[in-house]
Amino acid sequence: MPKKRHNNKYSKPPSVAPPSLALSSSSRTTEHHERSVNQLLADMRRSGLRQNGAQSNVIAATPTVPPSIRQILQIPETPAPRPRRPQRRDANGRRAPPGPPPPRSWVSLALSQHAPKELNAGNAGHIQHWRLPDAYTPDAGSLIDRLLRRMAQDWEQQRYWNQFYLYTLPSHLRTGLLTYVAEIYEPGLSVKDLRLVLAGPSDEKLAEYDVDKPDLNSLNGDVFYLDLAGSVGKSLTVKELNELLFPPKVEVEQPNLKDSWDAPEPLSGPVKMLPNLTRLSLAIDPEHAPNVSWKQLLSLAGKLPTLTHLNLSGWPEPSLTPNAKLARVISPVTGRSVQYGGTGPYSHNLDNDWSEAILILKRLSKALYGLEYLDLTGCGDWFPTLMKESDGDFTVDFVDWVGDWGKITTLRLYSGYALTDDSTGDQISRFADWIESATAVEKHIRAQRAGKGRWITVDKDTLLGSAEAVLKTQRLSQLMWGDVV
Template sequence: MPKKRHNNKYSKPPSVAPPSLALSSSSRATEHHERSVNQLLAEMRRSSVRQNGAQNNVAAATPTVPPSIRQILQIPETPAPRPRRAPRRDANGRRAPPGPPPPRSWVSLALSRHAPKELQSDAAGHIQHWRLPDAYVPESGSLIDLLLRRLARDWEQQREWNQFYLYTLPSHLRTGLLTYVAEIYEPGLSIKDIRLILTGPSEEKLAEYDVDKPDLNILNGDIFYLDLAGSVGKSLTLRELSDLLFPPKVVVEQPDLQDSWETPEPIPGPVRMLPNLTRLSLAIDPEHSSNVSWKQLLLLANKMPTLTHLNLSGWPEPSLTPNAKLARIISPVTGRSVQYGGTGPYSHNLDNDWVEAILILKRLSKALYGLEYLDLTGCGDWFPALMKTSDGDFTVDYIDWVGDWGKITTLRLYSGYALTDDSTSAQISRFAEWIESATAVGKHIRTQRSGKGRWITVDKDTLSESAEAALTTRQLGELAWGDAV
């Protein structure tokens, strides 16, 4: 029988290019495959030398010959290799890690006018304010972020044009707008701006345009945090904030009750602007530290026992009479000159006296007994007051981290500054003192609780390897100088 023939419909594609393509590229492909990798690299180097001329010092991969034979054969001299770049050195003369230097924004926070004098001379950085936990922060570069930034930049006009619309925004957008205005708007956030965003225009303007007055319990019932970082002490005072959040009670004359079974209607009291506020940021810039008052803070704290998160970044050392540190009076009893205020110019440095600071912080802890988060960034100069004890009137005063502030689980004790490669040894030494003081505070709190309270996390700065080496070098130099003397 004859064999059946099967025409295969599908077959493996040939590994050889078709003749139409082979005719056009056969010579080029053959030449390309015949050359080795070294020959290709050598040709690339020659072409780069021809293109750049004398500016390119990359040597071609040509064999070298003795100078005498080169002169006889008239071979051009091989170009000298490019000189090596000098290794980068840090401020202490040590070799920096390989690779390009890090961006300035990674090393230091920014060049600031808010830094202390000893840190400001070399622009070591500015104090950084941390956002409140769980606060609404739009993603950087998003549409909402761009819109809020634009509103904050044009705030002088926006608060006039959109005064009837700002308070109708969702609560998270209004609180975010307050934060952006406090950070971006140069004059700062005023008490009128806060009232406009949270409650709307005044009653007279609402009545003029026949707009109903909003119910604050419904309008602001879902606002739990308020970030005023940078505006307190600059364009806003704690007295104004206290009067806004807790308006004074209005005395209303009650009518005479008649003999009847009908009970009088209840007289409504003042409406709180933020009835559910639990997180508050009162961070300040160091240049405005003289405009804040611990006395006003204590008065405000007594009205907010439900506060759970508080930010006091940049606040000065606790004192009720900060302007009387250098003042002295004549005692009418002894006739001697005595210190007027509770803290003198040498109380902390020489006498190690923290009595006034401890008493103020103790009163604050009793008022804010529900705190779970406390941010004291930039307050490194009075960190010792958090763990010191004082004897006065036959009693020992100290901050109770087990009872009054036993609920605090997060304590931020950052310095607020960042060291750079240009930082001096004195700046590194002060930075290390802040870290050492924060570490001691954390150990003191854990020792005081010792299983009686919640576990606490103390966030603090860390020294880099280069900073630790510079600090060790300075300490060894001081020891050698002392031995020589």
């Protein structure tokens, strides 16, 4: 029986293109492969230039020929290449790094927040404050910097709504927050704010919300610096800081019998707020100078023998009775009118008497004998105290840079101001006097330590060329007028 045969109506489509498309596809493919890569790139450049409307500026690349043949063939001269872009140079004539120039706020002293103020009457109440070395400072513009700055601006609300959370932050963030609040918050940092950030809310608040009282030894054991620049003398006194860091002792009744010989001894008073504090900034602005007291500073310094870094920028001349400079009393022995305080109105200018200031700095140096860094920016009016001698009771008193302060290796004697093109001759002369005093102090310390102590670095201002030229002209005119008279 023969087999049945079936014709398949549907089959697999052929893989070859139909004849109608074979010619066009083959021609395109052949044309595409015949063109080189350079031709394709040239076509792309031409099409891009046409789209940008820059076809007219394109100069055909013609091969160069010798000048004699060019004249014979009347070929136009090849256009000269474009001049190179001038290299960017900085103020010192050196090549600037590649990339766009930095913003003006980074390089201009006038636009910087921490730049020294101009030396004029309008800014006489503000000076530049330097941060403590090795203190935590977040990068400008970083997330931490923006957060701390925003919290300092809204400090009035932050210290109320987050009072149970601020003291739980890491130590470096808490000290950084205090620095920002002291610098940005207009009313200034108060002693209540310090206690809130360093120790938490009051005991009554903690008991009300059933929160355990923090252990200050473990909470502040890694706090080594405290920057209060700008708030001392404004919203915080040295006496309040002394009472916060070292509260008065309270007598505790001790039982007659101990439960165990291994039990620790009961504490005789409150624990120190910052047991490991080594860096302290008490910088002030000159407008708040009448509100600070050297007597309170000496009392605080006697309890901080481990202090290694101290900032006293803007502090007035050392005196225990600054308000009695013009006061006089009648002596009951001689009946004559004598000066009440240790420093009178003419003690420094006419009498060259720095005895009281020298005694105060001598007491300070004996209390803070471990100092390695001292910042006296803005204290140029009493720089001579650092090198003068005074005759005391059968002794000669002076600041000892070999024994008491022999460990100081960095001394800042900046003026805290900056000269401008509009500065007057008197301002330049005063600025130069501060520099000369700082230079004399540096020479005095190095001569006193000659081979006996550590090497010291004295940071001070320098006169620019224009200011130095004005100063020379002014002094020359004074000499000429003196000869004429």
